[in-house]
Amino acid sequence: MAYNHFILTCGGTGCESNKGDEIYKSLIANAEKLGVKNQVQIVKTGCFGFCERGPIVKVLPEDSFYVDVKPEDAAEIIAEQIVKGREVPRLLYKGDAEKKSNTAVEDIEFYQKQVRVVLRNCGVINPENIDEYIAREGYLGLEKVLFQWTPEQTIEEMKVSGLRGRGGAGFPTWMKWDFARKAPGDVKYVICNADEGDPGAYMDRSTIEGDPHSVIEGMITAGKAIGSHQGFVYIRAEYPLAIERLKIAIRQAQEYGLLGKDILGSGFDFDIEIRLGAGAFVCGEETALIKSIEGNRGMPVPKPPFPANKGLWQKPTIINNVETLANVPVITNKGGAWLAKIGTEKSKGTKVFALTGKIKNSGLVEVPMGTTLREIIFEIGGGIKGGKKFKGVQTGGPSGGILTEALLDTPIDFDTLVKNGSMMGSGGMIVMDEDDCVVDVARFYMEFCVDESCGKCSPCRIGTSQLLAILDKIAGGNGTEADLEKLETIGKAMSKASLCALGQTAPNPTLSTVKNFREEYLEHIRDKKCRAGKCKKLVRFEINLDKCIGCGACSKKCPANCITQVEGTDKKRPPYRIDPEKCLKCGECFKACKFGAVAKV
């Protein structure tokens, strides 16, 4: 019993609510009716991600991708494709009008919305086997770098690619390399920044876990381009799996002669060592990171001089982010022009985002620069979980801001994000729905910065605590409108006067929410109300005596034991009541009540 066809029908929520199940049943019924039940297997799958055009039906092995399918189409799919072996052109997804109607699934622009350049090998190869990396064109670009190109030509190729650093600020990679190449001195260093301290971000970790050799190849290339013979990967000790895979990869590369003396007989020497970080956010900042590798406390120092001139042990040093380095082998292999075709005018290539929060399909998403938030969140991410309303999306972690619904159609790149009061940061993207409170979110990031500020400079050390105190006041219902101005004044002073970018950008989440969600701040201040119910001091839980059936489920869940039965009513099962004095506002009763009797007011 071997099938010759497989029909995949989407069983995701979107398609299901659009008669997906009827289509599925009708396909089965028709297969039985036409006697092809044994030739075709009809399967329900998870969401294809393309819910906008659902219900989706895909037929294998032809890879026919049918969209907007209706139950009455089922008969035709079976009769035509399974019985006669012909596709049903009218149902096929058609891209732009001029495109051929028979689009291969991989050509569908929706799937092209993800382009896996950095993640090209993640989930494809075994990261612990160097041969698999080599088989996928690994170390092919390095051949050119070592045997064909001068360092200038390598840097020129980087320039053509338009690659900008993925560590957050987007500095042109070629320029950094060029400074370091021109800097005088025989001893130079290459550092891979794998610190990744942003809450919600895990792209760098996943890249190293899934494809460590792409980072190693990027580092050797950088070494050759600037004339360095020693590289360091600075990675936080909390990433044990990434560290382990990196160790294996370095060892294998050394065994093959891709690291060490006289690489591949080219006469070029380069080796890599791992340095573990203790996981302080500020240690991701390049000057602090250098201090940390040198064995000192990780505290930033003023720039200039820049690391490209005086870095590790005062020697010219380039620091690049993991994702930046993972792009390098693709540029040397396929050419800078190949990468430059992807992206926007000023931001080339792709960006990996760690899509998390109130989103259906959370995960790592790699899209061309210039993709809109709507495409990322609603098409690739499948939209908001549980049918809630989209509220905003936090990009750039503690250095970024929250973008609102009005910005959903903005193409995302380094410059548009900054223009809208946020940042690329390392690529964390946290989606928020109506149950999230912006004041609470701003507080969360400010608390993080208070904890993570190294304390060396006062604008940051004092400023972050001041901002947090004001946010606490507002969340507690004691804020005034003048506080909003204070937030702005202090925030602006911090961005001007702080020593490093931690303090300079720490006010961003606060400032962007005050700007984009001013109404909500005012609600907290004037009406003493938190519409999302997150600011505990402003929330009260109450039981509606008429709706309560007296089941007692809430009382069992209440950790403060403050829900008791009302005495002396004539009801058979008397309703329950919350003692507001003792209530912890944990919301357990709200979740426990199946009858909607507990109200959040």
Add this chain to the structure above:
Amino acid sequence: MAKMSLDDLRKLRDTKKTDIQRREAEGKEIQVIVGMGTCGIAAGAKVTLDAFLSALDDHKLVDSVLVRQTGCMGLCHSEPTVEVLVPGMPTVIYGRVDAACAREIVSKHLVGKALLDDHILDRPAADIMKG
């Protein structure tokens, strides 16, 4: 292997390239690839991997199936994720593969040559290596 010359590297790449294209390793034509990134492991990929190994044992398939590991497929919401390659059948990625589902994949997909309901996901993007 000892240190390579440029020629060695090129030769190795050529042989391995055809290997990976055919996705064959020592006559094992069927492959089960388990996503073993941090989030996969957190979601129980190790249990899944063990379940595959013991199910293959039960079905006496150990010699014909290659179980491999890989990194993050990007589908973290549906971890543990597993890609299954069986000659003559479409290559599919399964999501939320717990131990029970792993055993089902072995008995239904590998032995019975049929796909599983409800666990199939779509590949997140086209492969740039083809272009």
